Amino acid sequence: MKYPFLLLLPLVLAGCQQDSAPTRALPAARIGKQTITEQDINDRLPFLSAEDREFAKTPLGHQNLVQIITREKLIAADARATGIADSDEYRSLLADKRAQLDQIYNEFAADTLERLWYHKLEESGSLAVSNSEVDDYFKKYPYEMTIKQIIVDNAQTADQVLRTLKAYPSRWKEMERQYSTAPEALKQFSFMPGEYLDNIAVIAANSPSGKPQGFFKTAQGFHIIMKTGERRLSKKDAEPRIREVLKNKKTDDVLDSLKNKYEVVIYEKSE
Known part of the structure; x- marks a missing residue:
């Protein structure tokens, strides 16, 4: 995701303009009764590339990130309002993804447990091989x-x-x-x-x-x-x-x- 390119998106929403540097206590945008806060913006930053994070620290980059998140929330709000979130297709896709993530998590848990077990065994000297x-x-x-x-x-x-x-x-x-x-x-x-x-x-x-x-x-x-x-x-x-x-x-x-x-x-x- 490169925010300079996304500045070309024709999305200008009321309430998204900022006149001063971002502050965590202030809302960044609002969609109906849902508020997007500066904390929401900061929570997104770790998932960006280093280049995009730097851009998001500028007034222009911050404004662009607010618009992107607002766009996502707007789509989600309408998807829920129109019943997509309650559809069988949506629920089925979520269930499939949850099963995949559960499998990934369980495999990671087993692999990590085994790796730490071997590490403990090596630390004890039980696997040491002499010349x-x-x-x-x-x-x-x-x-x-x-x-x-x-x-x-x-x-x-x-x-x-x-x-x-x-x-x-x-x-x-x-x-x-x-x-x-x-x-x-x-x-x-x-x-x-x-x-x-x-x-x-x-x-x-x-x-x-x-x-x-x-x-x-x-x-x-x-x-x-x-x-x-x-x-x-x-x-x-x-x-x-x-x-x-x-x-x-x-x-x-x-x-x-x-x-x-x-x-x-x-x-x-x-x-």
Whole structure:
């Protein structure tokens, strides 16, 4: 919103003229029995851009802002008087927007609570990773693997796909396109042990490249994997990833202890 442009609006309302600098105690405008006060004007200022706020401090800018707010109030008054505010369409749109805002608020509340929980955990030192822990992990896992995978939602299909791929590995793309529910990021990717599902990492680490393996059930579905490569990492490249892996493992340990504390039960659907 740029007020110099809006000065061109052909809206001149009686009672909107000001002969002196604005004062909070004085009314700025009136529409019937409704008064627009200087406080109303000041309450609008934080929502303006820095440039528009500066302009609104001038007599001309202040007058323009009064006219804009008056115009909005005038439209609202007539919309109420003519029954628009009581219409089903208006109430439906408000209800939809309130539901959206409630969802945004609830998501923000949950995200903020989780963020502060992690912050408190970090402050306590529970997630701290020492240099010796990093060194020990790197000695065991100084490499990353690259795999491609197909994820399907039932065991029967997984068995069918695996049989086909063991007989005809070259049909991987065809099977992937036809059956896989894996998101794009999980179709082919590289990871260090600890960065992805542990059981998948173990199978990949002990599998030859180019041979389909599976199928393995996880919360994501039924996995068929094929290792396509493996390479050793430098300590410099591996260290930040190892720290993140170990931090996540410490977080999982805390969460596991909380499951016992709060008696968590997860019911799995049977096939």
